[in-house]
Amino acid sequence: MAQGLTCIRVPLDTPLDLEATLFSGQDFRWDREGDGYVGWLGDAPVLLQRAPSGLVALTSLPEGEAHARLRRFLRLDDDLDAIRTALAGDGVLARCMASWPGLRLVRLEPWPALAFFLCSQHAPIPRITRMLNALAQALGEPVVFLGRERWRFPTPTAIAGAGPERLAALRLGYRAEYLWRTACLLAQGRAHLDVLASLPTEEARRRLLALPGVGEKVADCVLLLGFGRTDAFPVDRWVRRALVEWYGLPPPYTERRLRAWAQERWGSLAGYAQLYLFHHRRTVHLLQ
DNA sequence: ATTTACCCTACATT
DNA sequence: AAATGTAGGGTAA
Numbered sequence A: 001m002a003q004g005l006t007c008i009r010v011p012l013d014t015p016l017d018l019e020a021t022l023f024s025g026q027d028f029r030w031d032r033e034g035d036g037y038v039g040w041l042g043d044a045p046v047l048l049q050r051a052p053s054g055l056v057a058l059t060s061l062p063e064g065e066a067h068a069r070l071r072r073f074l075r076l077d078d079d080l081d082a083i084r085t086a087l088a089g090d091g092v093l094a095r096c097m098a099s100w101p102g103l104r105l106v107r108l109e110p111w112p113a114l115a116f117f118l119c120s121q122h123a124p125i126p127r128i129t130r131m132l133n134a135l136a137q138a139l140g141e142p143v144v145f146l147g148r149e150r151w152r153f154p155t156p157t158a159i160a161g162a163g164p165e166r167l168a169a170l171r172l173g174y175r176a177e178y179l180w181r182t183a184c185l186l187a188q189g190r191a192h193l194d195v196l197a198s199l200p201t202e203e204a205r206r207r208l209l210a211l212p213g214v215g216e217k218v219a220d221c222v223l224l225l226g227f228g229r230t231d232a233f234p235v236d237r238w239v240r241r242a243l244v245e246w247y248g249l250p251p252p253y254t255e256r257r258l259r260a261w262a263q264e265r266w267g268s269l270a271g272y273a274q275l276y277l278f279h280h281r282r283t284v285h286l287l288q
Numbered sequence B: 001a002t003t004t005a006c007c008c009t010a011c012a013t014t
Numbered sequence C: 001a002a003a004t005g006t007a008g009g010g011t012a013a
Helices: A019-024 A062-072 A079-085 A091-099 A110-120 A125-139 A156-172 A175-187 A194-198 A203-208 A214-228 A237-247 A253-285
Strands: A008-010 A031-033 A035-040 A044-051 A054-061 A140-144 A147-153
Touching: A019 A031, A019 A035, A019 A194, A035 A062, A035 A203, A044 A140, A054 A062, A079 A091, A079 A253, A091 A203, A091 A237, A110 A125, A110 A156, A110 A175, A110 A194, A110 A214, A125 A140, A156 A175, A194 A203, A203 A214, A214 A253, A237 A253
Parallel strands: none
Antiparallel strands: A008 A054, A031 A035, A035 A044, A044 A054, A140 A147
16 A cells, blocks of 8 residues: 555445446546546545445545544435335435435535536536646646655645736636636635525525526525525526426426425425436436 | 527537 | 537526
8 A cells, every 4th residue: 555545445335327426517627537536525645446345545635534524425324225215205306316326415515516617507517527627737736646746636725826917818608707706715715605595595605696697597506505405496407408308297387396396396406306307317318 | 577688618510 | 421400517688
């Protein structure tokens, strides 16, 4: 084992499909390396590998911290069996979940989540990944892990300091201006993400919507993935298609109307429902 | 409440 | 072969 690294083992009693989980548009900062995956637990690089009975993780974090962050990232304290059972009463969701038994919801840190989904608008996953990698390499702090240099995701201050032109040069397009302005507000202390954690979802949502470049879809992604609000239900074109095609909802329904329908139906598990609907609808499309 | 323009990329079609 | 068209995890005017 490499020097100074901690290896932890996490037994799992529920399925875990790392490939689906890490590349399904929830997080964008993972690389396949050998039969494992290198990504991030907050600011710490980590190597994740499946083992017969669970998961093996290699990091420079102390053991306790590594366990805590991994549990948080993969939401291992959620009772996935209970969640799946509750949702499987819905035949459509039952099929989605059966197709992707190891797909899990992840949990990100608030600031990267906000930056990720600001950049995600109107872009396919490979492009989002490129934009975020470019941002990290240009403005993030370098870390050597497993013999390679990697870059932490840049802070709001680093992005604010770069200026909109430099961000645009990273091929962010019109998102450059949004990301820069939002980073400036946070860096100057004129907006705060940490306080949102203690607010009800609707109030937190209102505050996110006040940030430049944050509309309903992005706000809901930040709530779901960055703040762990499983009652949030992001409606993008894939989810819209799923609701129209599989539940017969009228195509002209507004995003707000679709969201209200889903939250009424699935309540605090709406975010889980969204994950399975989104991923299944999208992968069905990719197979065609 | 609806429509439109916005930056950029990948891929299909002509 | 180069040009044109289209769709893509949306937001703000």
